[in-house]
Amino acid sequence: MQSLTTPRLYLLLGLLCAPAICQEQPSYGLLPLRSHGGDLSTRAFVTGDWNGARDSLVDLGIRYDLLWTQTLQNVNSGGMERGSEYGGKFEMRFNFDLDRMDVLRGALVTMRTESRYGESVNQSSGTLLAVNDVMFFPDTGESDEDVLLTVTELRYTQFFSKHFAAFAGKIITLGGDVNEFASGRGDKQFLSHSFLASPVTALVNPYSALGAGVVWMPSSDTTVTSSIYTRNDASTTTGFSKLDDGATWSTAVRTQYEFNERPGGMNLAFQYSFDSDFTDLEGQFVDQGVLNIPKNNSSWNSFWNMWQYIAVEDPSNRKVDVSNGETDLQGVGVFARVGFADRDTNPVSWSLSAGFGGRGIFDGRDDDTYGVGFSTSKLRDNLLTSLAPIDDSASRWEAYYDLAITPAVSLTLDVQYADTLLNNSSAATVFGIRMRASL
Numbered sequence: 001m002q003s004l005t006t007p008r009l010y011l012l013l014g015l016l017c018a019p020a021i022c023q024e025q026p027s028y029g030l031l032p033l034r035s036h037g038g039d040l041s042t043r044a045f046v047t048g049d050w051n052g053a054r055d056s057l058v059d060l061g062i063r064y065d066l067l068w069t070q071t072l073q074n075v076n077s078g079g080m081e082r083g084s085e086y087g088g089k090f091e092m093r094f095n096f097d098l099d100r101m102d103v104l105r106g107a108l109v110t111m112r113t114e115s116r117y118g119e120s121v122n123q124s125s126g127t128l129l130a131v132n133d134v135m136f137f138p139d140t141g142e143s144d145e146d147v148l149l150t151v152t153e154l155r156y157t158q159f160f161s162k163h164f165a166a167f168a169g170k171i172i173t174l175g176g177d178v179n180e181f182a183s184g185r186g187d188k189q190f191l192s193h194s195f196l197a198s199p200v201t202a203l204v205n206p207y208s209a210l211g212a213g214v215v216w217m218p219s220s221d222t223t224v225t226s227s228i229y230t231r232n233d234a235s236t237t238t239g240f241s242k243l244d245d246g247a248t249w250s251t252a253v254r255t256q257y258e259f260n261e262r263p264g265g266m267n268l269a270f271q272y273s274f275d276s277d278f279t280d281l282e283g284q285f286v287d288q289g290v291l292n293i294p295k296n297n298s299s300w301n302s303f304w305n306m307w308q309y310i311a312v313e314d315p316s317n318r319k320v321d322v323s324n325g326e327t328d329l330q331g332v333g334v335f336a337r338v339g340f341a342d343r344d345t346n347p348v349s350w351s352l353s354a355g356f357g358g359r360g361i362f363d364g365r366d367d368d369t370y371g372v373g374f375s376t377s378k379l380r381d382n383l384l385t386s387l388a389p390i391d392d393s394a395s396r397w398e399a400y401y402d403l404a405i406t407p408a409v410s411l412t413l414d415v416q417y418a419d420t421l422l423n424n425s426s427a428a429t430v431f432g433i434r435m436r437a438s439l
Contacts, residue, residue, distance in 0.1 A: 029100030030108050030159065033058055044407045046439045061100030065093040066439040069134050069187040071432060073121045079420060079428030080126035087118025087135045087144065089187075106159035112172065114138050114235075116147040125428040126420035128377060128394040129193040129202070133186025134434070136193065137174060137207045138235030150236045152208040168212035170239065171229060173205045175325060178254065178267060180307040181335040181357030181371060184325025187436050189357065191414045192398055194375040198303035198339030199351040204248045204273035206233035210240070213250075226251040231276050246276025246297075256322065263320045263329070264308035274298045278345040296345050303339035303351075310334060313360070327369045332358035335373075343380060351377040367404035373397070391423040408438045 036049035036058075049055050057064065067090070074084040091114050098107035120135035123143050130136035135144060138152050155169035174197065175185050182195040190196060197205075206229070213227025230239055231246040252269035280296040307322075312331035320328050327333075336354040343349065355373030360366040376395040396418035403411045414432040 028102075029061060029097050030106070031058075031061075031063060031095060031097045031100070034063075041406055044438060046406075046408045046437055061097035063093075063095040063097070065091075067091040067093070067187065068437045068439060070435045071120065071132055071134050071191070072434075073132060073414075073430055073432035075121050075124050075428055075430055077429045078426040079121075079124055079430075080422075080425060081124035083121070083124060085119040085121045085124070085144075087116070087120050087132075089117075089134055090115040106165075108157040108159075110153060110155045110157065111151065112153035113149055114147060114152050115149050116145075118146075119144045121430060125418065125430055126422060126425050127396065127418045127428060128379075128421045129199055131192045131416055131418060131428070131430050132432070133174075133191065133193045133196055137185075139207045139233040140236060147236070152235050163217050165215045166213070167215070167227075169210070170208060170234060171211045171213075171227070172208055173229065173250075174207055175323075176225075176250075176252070177201070177269065177303065177305060177337070178322045178325075179305050179335050179337065180263075180265065180309075180320060180322050181327060181333055182305075182307075182337065182353070182355065182373060183322075187434070188326045188402070188410075189369070189371055190373060190398055190400060191412070191432060191434060192396065192416055192418070194377075194396055194418075195337075195353055195355070195371075195373045195398060198301070198305075198337055199348050199375075199377045200301040200303060200339035200341035200346060201271060202348070203278075203341070203346050204231055204271055204276075204299055204301065205250075206231060206235075208233060208235040208239075209248075210234060210238075210243065221256045223254045224252070225254075231273055244275075246273060248273040254322070256320065259308060262309040262312050262331075262333075264306070264333075265320075265322055266304065266306045268302075268304045270300070270302045272298065272300045280344055299342045299345040301339060301341040301346060303337065305335065305337040307335040308333055327357055327359040327371075330360035330366055332356060332361070347380050349378040349380045351375070365404075367407070369402045369404075370400065372399045390421060391419065394419045394421065410436050412436070 036045050036054045070088040072086045075082050094111045096109040098104045120132045122130045122132055122136055125131045153170055153172045155167055155171050157165055157167040159165040177197045209229040211227050211229025216224045228247055228249045231248050232242040248271055250271045254267045256265040278296045278299050309331050310333055312329050334356045339351045341348055353375035357371035359369045374397050379392050398416045400412050400414040405411055412434040416430040419427050
């Protein structure tokens with residue numbers, strides 16, 4: 001069987017596994033080779049190449065990444081409670097390239113483990129969506145619960161050609177709604193959930209779930225992904241005990257193009273959740289004087305996002321990898337995201353976010369990134385919201401500036417002004433600092 005390694009395949013791999021720092025494209029193996037060496041000011045990993053051992057592991061088909069993200073945030077005004085909180089997360093990512101190992105052509109195994117410690121201001125801010133996604137996930141049921149170690153992803157991917165692949169196992173859904181200026185996992189770009197995914201998906205999308213799917217890439221610019229996964233979160237469990245508690249089917253079409261010789265892209269997705277237990281918000285809550293909670297076994301949502309560079313210093317210098325959660329090119333661009341949901345079951349009627357982002361705004365700071373965004377969500381009016389002092393909309397502003405200290409370490413300054421969920425509380429002003437290190 002011939003090797004599947006082609007430039008087109010690398011674009012497909014970017015949607016399924018952690019992107020790499022590509023130094024060369026080998027004649028075999030799914031993942032590109034990369035170098036870990038260099039001095040502290042130029043290498044992409046703080047701990048370097050471990051006297052050559054790390055480079056040797058990559059040559060053998062074993063890729064290992066350790067990420068450490070720390071956050072310090074302060075609710076300066078408004079919200080539910082003033083004060084500061086510090087917390088952090090360790091992530092270990094492993095990719096076992098079975099193709100490079102000469103074990104099985106076109107096969108890749110991906111595993112991610114996560115550890116979390118400390119506290120966040122997610123609760124004290126009182127907002128509808130998290131102001132700190134780094135500390136919000138993995139889902140533990142109880143806010144800011146410490147996580148010693150949990151496997152949030154364990155996925156097997158099989159490529160049948162450079163155009164088609166299938167995957168199965170424990171998958172992470174966060175980061176699937178890719179956007180060049182507003183996506184990722186909260187450790188790069190925006191810190192809050194409002195700019196990482198459409199709020200209409202929160203009802204049916206767990207962070208970690210058992211699932212399977214296929215990826216079809218008819219051209220280098222278009223990707224179609226369809227998957228089905230359990231609706232209940234499996235961040236700290238195997239997920240098998242809740243296989244019969246409903247599932248979500250998600251299909252997305254992503255495309256990239258050039259407009260006026262500047263890169264741009266769009267993503268359109270539809271999700272349908274079934275065999276589950278949703279509150280029917282349009283149902284009859286009071287029946288003959290008795291409180292009744294009506295139910296519905298399905299729900300749906302649809303969302304679209306776009307991004308477009310409007311100025312690029314050198315459009316041919318670097319390839320845009322929309323899946324890596326960071327701004328790739330020196331320049332500036334705009335983004336927008338719109339979502340709609342089932343009026344019968346989803347408490348979020350619609351959502352909208354928009355803004356701009358870029359890289360290298362100051363001379364001599366070519367790797368610094370920045371972004372400013374506004375988001376708003378409309379909540380569905382129903383008996384439950386009318387009985388509680390819940391506002392029918394939630395908006396926020398967020399701005400960040402990320403300083404690239406070295407290729408391996410970055411420091412982000414972040415500020416948010418966000419409406420609280422309760423209408424008797426004033427909007428929260430949240431200042432934050434985030435440090436991310438690739439070890």
